[in-house]
Amino acid sequence: MVRERADQRREAGQRTRDRLLSAAQELLAQRGQEGVTLREVTDHAEANVSAVSYHFGSMKALCDAAIEQALEQYLDAQIAAVAALDAAAGVEELAAAFARPMMHALAAGGRELAVIRTVARVGIDPPEGWDRLTGKFQQSRRDIVRVLSASLPAVEEQELVFRIRCAAGLLNWLALAPIGAELAAEPPERTARRLVPVLAGALRGLSDAG
Known part of the structure; x- marks a missing residue:
């Protein structure tokens, strides 16, 4: 009986922790770190103010944990999408895999879009602990x-990395700019038709377009 109660307390605590992370991500996505208050997070999570100190130690630690979780989810999804490509995948297929987490979030909305917007904000303004x-x-x-590099063997790795960073920056901007909301209102297939060629162009580079 004692163990059962202890398990129930742990489960309740984990649910509260998860709600705090979710609330922090949604508010961070809307306003960034400087615009989020402790009271807003706890009200959004339907938790006591003391829960933040109990589970995370401080408001800053909660925000850091929320950002890290969002980044990890995004990177895991992107890594999985790229890993699923076959050896003959071209630049267009790579661009589609690269953008898949973003396109999925635009279509899904809600928490998933909040995670992507959080990633976009910290991609533009990296927090402490990025490493x-x-x-x-x-x-x-x-x-x-x-x-x-398999599609563009003549391009040096440093140049490829630069193009990848530019494409990532484009996705970050898209998540936060009004055009992202416009794309979210469109069918996913149309979003892919519009976005993937733009990213493919960035990865391919003007010097290789011909």
Whole structure:
């Protein structure tokens, strides 16, 4: 009986922690770190103010954890999409895989779009602790370079990395700009038809377009 109650408390605590992370991500997506208050997060999560200190230690630690979780979810989805490409995948297929987490979030809305917008904000203004996910960033970039270099063997790796960073910046901007909301209102197939060629062009580069 005592163990059962302890398990129930742990489960309730985990649910509260998850709600706090979700609330922080949604508010961070809307306003960035400087615009989010402790009271707003706890009200949104239907939790006590003391829950933030109990589960995370501070409001800053909660925001850091929410950002890290969002980044990790995004990178995992991107890594999986690129890993699923076959050896003969071209630049268009790579661009589609690269953008898949973004396009999925635009179509899904809600929490998933909030996660992507959080990723976009920190991509533009990296927080402290960014290096916690250095390994996953490197893996994602390495996998993308590997696929891209097979299609563009004459382009140096440094140039490929620059193009990948530009394409990532474009996606970050898209998540936050009004055009992102316009795309979210369109059918996913139309979003893909419009977005993938633009990203493919960025990855391919003007010097290789001919």
